[in-house]
Amino acid sequence: MAKNHFNTPFDDGTKAKLEIFRNYLKEWLPVFISNYEKTHWDNIFIYDFFAGEGKDVNGTLGSSLIILDVLNEFSDLIATTKVKINVIYNEKDEKTFNTLSNNINEFNYNREKVAIKLFNLSFQDFFEEIYPKMIKNSKLPRLMILDQFGIKEITTEIFKKLISFERTDFIFFISSSFVRRFNELPEFKNYLSITKENFEDTKPFHSHKVVFEYYKSMVDTNYMLAPFSIKKGINIYGLIFGSNHTLGLEKFLKVGWKINPHTGDANYNIDEEKIIEGQPSLFEEDNTIKKLGLLDSVIRTQILSDKETSLYKVYLKTLEFGCLPKHCNEVLRKLEKENKIHSVKTKTEKIHNLAPPKDFKITTK
Numbered sequence: 610m611a612k613n614h615f616n617t618p619f620d621d622g623t624k625a626k627l628e629i630f631r632n633y634l635k636e637w638l639p640v641f642i643s644n645y646e647k648t649h650w651d652n653i654f655i656y657d658f659f660a661g662e663g664k665d666v667n668g669t670l671g672s673s674l675i676i677l678d679v680l681n682e683f684s685d686l687i688a689t690t691k692v693k694i695n696v697i698y699n700e701k702d703e704k705t706f707n708t709l710s711n712n713i714n715e716f717n718y719n720r721e722k723v724a725i726k727l728f729n730l731s732f733q734d735f736f737e738e739i740y741p742k743m744i745k746n747s748k749l750p751r752l753m754i755l756d757q758f759g760i761k762e763i764t765t766e767i768f769k770k771l772i773s774f775e776r777t778d779f780i781f782f783i784s785s786s787f788v789r790r791f792n793e794l795p796e797f798k799n800y801l802s803i804t805k806e807n808f809e810d811t812k813p814f815h816s817h818k819v820v821f822e823y824y825k826s827m828v829d830t831n832y833m834l835a836p837f838s839i840k841k842g843i844n845i846y847g848l849i850f851g852s853n854h855t856l857g858l859e860k861f862l863k864v865g866w867k868i869n870p871h872t873g874d875a876n877y878n879i880d881e882e883k884i885i886e887g888q889p890s891l892f893e894e895d896n897t898i899k900k901l902g903l904l905d906s907v908i909r910t911q912i913l914s915d916k917e918t919s920l921y922k923v924y925l926k927t928l929e930f931g932c933l934p935k936h937c938n939e940v941l942r943k944l945e946k947e948n949k950i951h952s953v954k955t956k957t958e959k960i961h962n963l964a965p966p967k968d969f970k971i972t973t974k
Contacts, residue, residue, distance in 0.1 A: 780851075783848075817839075
């Protein structure tokens with residue numbers, strides 16, 4: 610399967626996935642290698658657990674070489690940082706592994722500041738080998754890319770281990786249409802406990818939303834998740850992002866909204882929006898993005914029913930809803946103009962510095 614994948618040009622769905630990988634890495638990297646004096650780590654780690662060959666038949670970069678390409682984009686910052694960058698690759702297939710090794714050796718990158726290690730193991734064996742070491746140093750910054758083929762690798766057990774790290778963001782890929790189609794098979798149930806009932810009353814193009822809710826139901830901490838659905842032909846695949854910090858979640862959502870300015874969580878019209886850029890509808894309800902209209906309702910209810918609430922709580926609700934601080938600010942400005950709340954002097958762009966006890970209150974009039 611991996612061989613066929615790299616011996617043909619990447620399709621549009623794969624390119625969308627790789628665009629997200631690239632853009633999130635560009636958001637993540639400078640956070641952890643800038644301002645060294647204020648950090649508590651000497652090393653950061655980037656893992657590509659299903660590394661592949663590195664590029665397709667046309668030379669389009671895959672995730673493994675995208676990592677090095679992004680590092681080159683930050684060459685000036687990397688040259689001056691005191692933080693060591695560790696890139697860990699794993700590829701199970703021996704032939705693919707050899708091709709990957711050659712492609713990395715031929716790639717130009719800062720070999721003094723970037724340390725690369727390659728492993729030729731099954732994902733399960735490799736993860737179980739390094740997991741004890743990672744737990745011992747759970748506060749080290751890590752970004753994990755888990756671009757699995759199919760559904761079987763990121764099991765419930767693996768997922769719970771992924772969300773146990775303190776300073777780790779991850780992005781994993783899952784074939785959500787396969788989950789919808791084959792969840793009743795006995796061999797499928799060895800990996801995921803999703804049933805046919807989970808998909809009742811949902812449309813096929815919402816398959817990844819159902820899979821996302823399954824993983825979200827397993828989180829009993831403050832760990833934060835976000836989905837991104839990807840359409841490839843008639844099938845729906847998707848990414849699930851995880852982070853222990855609001856800033857990580859916000860940056861991932863920012864990447865998604867750049868790709869889809871209507872919902873931020875799919876590379877297709879997942880909410881069946883009727884909005885056409887430059888062509889306003891005669892019906893006002895068709896000119897309002899459904900997701901943002903719902904956010905407006907959620908925030909209004911939270912603020913007006915409580916009489917007094919926390920700006921930080923409103924911000925968290927916005928992120929949980931899959932929206933950005935700017936969307937939250939638009940609702941707050943509306944409420945101010947409607948004379949329903951007192952002016953909020955500090956908007957949510959700097960909310961990461963305003964978590965309790967430095968938070969601000971929003972009060973109604």
